[in-house]
Amino acid sequence: MRVPVLFRVLSLVHSINQGMAIRTMYRYAYFEPGGPEKLEIRSQELPTTVKDKHVLIKVFSTAVNRADTLQRKGFYPPPPGESEILGLEAAGVVDKLGPNCSDRWKKGDRVMALLAGGGYAEYATVHEDLLLNVPSNLNLTEAGGIPEVWLTAYQLLFFVGNVQPGDIVLIHAGASGVGTAAIQLTRHAGATPLITAGSSAKIQTALDLGASKGFNYKDGDFSKAVLEATNGRGVDVILDCVGASFYEQNIDSIATDGRWVLYGLMGGGSINADIFSKLLRKRVSLLATLLRSRSREYKKKLINSFTEQILPLFERGELKLTIDRILPFDKVAEAHKLMESNTNTGKIILKVHEEIQSNLTQHEEL
Template sequence: MRHVEFTTPGGPEVMRIVEGPVPTPRAGEILVKVEAAGVNRPDVAQRQGSYPPPKDASPILGLEIAGEVAGLGEGVTGFTLGDKVCALANGGGYAEYCAVPASQTLLWPKGYDAVKAAALPETFFTVWANLFQMAGLTDGETVLIHGGSSGIGTTSIQLAKAFGATVYTTAGSAEKCAACVELGAAKAINYKTEDFVEVIKADTGGKGVDTVLDMIGAAYFDRNLQVLAKDGCLSIIAFLGGAVAEKADLRPIMVKRLTVTGSTMRPRSPEEKRAIRDDLKSEVWPRLEAGEVAPVIHTVLPFADVAAAHRLMESSEHIGKIVLSFD
């Protein structure tokens, strides 16, 4: 099979397409003939050398795929050869075949094709786990979502709105802010020209929001604490603005009884990922099939243009998902 390889960390140019053996599915795994694969920031971090794969995972890049079931490992039930599936992979998605745990695999939502299905797993698993399972966002609450025009952001806005929350978000241009409002945000704040703390405090009568979903990290830590309401929760999923907050004022955590949490998806146990998968199947897939929520796809590029896909991801000029097609 063809797959993406890089031997030393570096820029997008270090990736090349080579040929290698088709993986054999282990017990509990499904072999998928890949038709499309999503591109995500963890892929960029792995290519740069800062996000190594787990020891038992494929070293090949790629964390979300869609395609056809081509083989079943021992003990797999609920899937048959030829099923159209999408999956959260532990690695190996930038390839013509990928072995994925059955517990992280779902049938395509009705009416979906490979490209739309490949845009689902990484972002929907991440958003559901961090925004709903861990932060406990519920109907009637308010949430601030940073990076609203990203794949995570566009997914978060739609899911939060669909489950009854009022959504505020930040983005870096008027075009991106407009896209966020169109997706359901009550207000999109241009972080380059506005202070999101001041805007939200004014809009909420000084109360603040119940939840913040943050991918910036240290650069926003103090202001995230300021913008939270009493008993609020800050959920951190990435550190695009740094991982070490050296001069943070922690007093708001005590005074407002705040919760600060966060997680990464890849190191989670199979049982945890199965629980997320089961929630998505019952709570989110019906909304996808009804058209209430949908992945926002910025562009679809041929598999051979993987370097261009990574350059686009690093530029942050996209709105929504970047997908590789194997057609």
């Protein structure tokens, strides 16, 4: 009889360790500036208090973004006052509400968060205005890949590029996280997406998502094909995350009075050319934008508009998140390596906690 008693005591200790006890430590991705190998999982103390109007979420998933790879290299520090931990997006459940929160969120709610940092962790803190509901048909692993790239694509097209029905939009890196979202949002707006990408497989993915035509920029000057596809008129809007290496082809591809939305510099930031006279001749608006450094008020407006206009389309299955792969949290270095090899199509998601039934039903029980 002694063995079963001992066994019961050990099981009790085990269940306390597994979560019945109050957690005091949480895991996060630590790095020092350098290559992907500089990323490792460490533990630190969970904050005991949550800031005014902030919410602590238990993170089930986060996703890798290009900005994370730049920050890891030491080139893109977080805005002042934001977490030093990497990670611009997360999905999970509300764990704790700070003082003076509205009654919009409650413990157990399934949420997605737009973060300026802190997503690569088992727990993250975020202002209540920067949370979104998870569409009921998505699980908490997939949902971690939505906030950063979908809100970016929505911002580029509608807050910055002012895309209208009938417009033609040229989307570079058409199979990237942002590109796969932008193609679908362009179609939804009654505009026509054209894309560039670096392989026929990526072009096919973009066509499957609704792109009208795709051009492999590695095959040579894409502007000729763009002009051919637009009967010589050019495109109304360019979503440009490439910069220097595409600048000349962009000028040739854009229509008179076009809007050129610059939001990344994967092809470099320096050019030595007479770009202004070309922009002037075509009366092009050059619009540069970043999301991370925007004010909370701006992000709140963006999130509210996205929640009203776009989340219902996810609920109805009309929009789809393109996932390259889902990796366990401790494979964070591998995830960065993969993104930097330019081989991913869509999002690389890091699964931080396993979604189990009790997490899904918690809200209903409250």
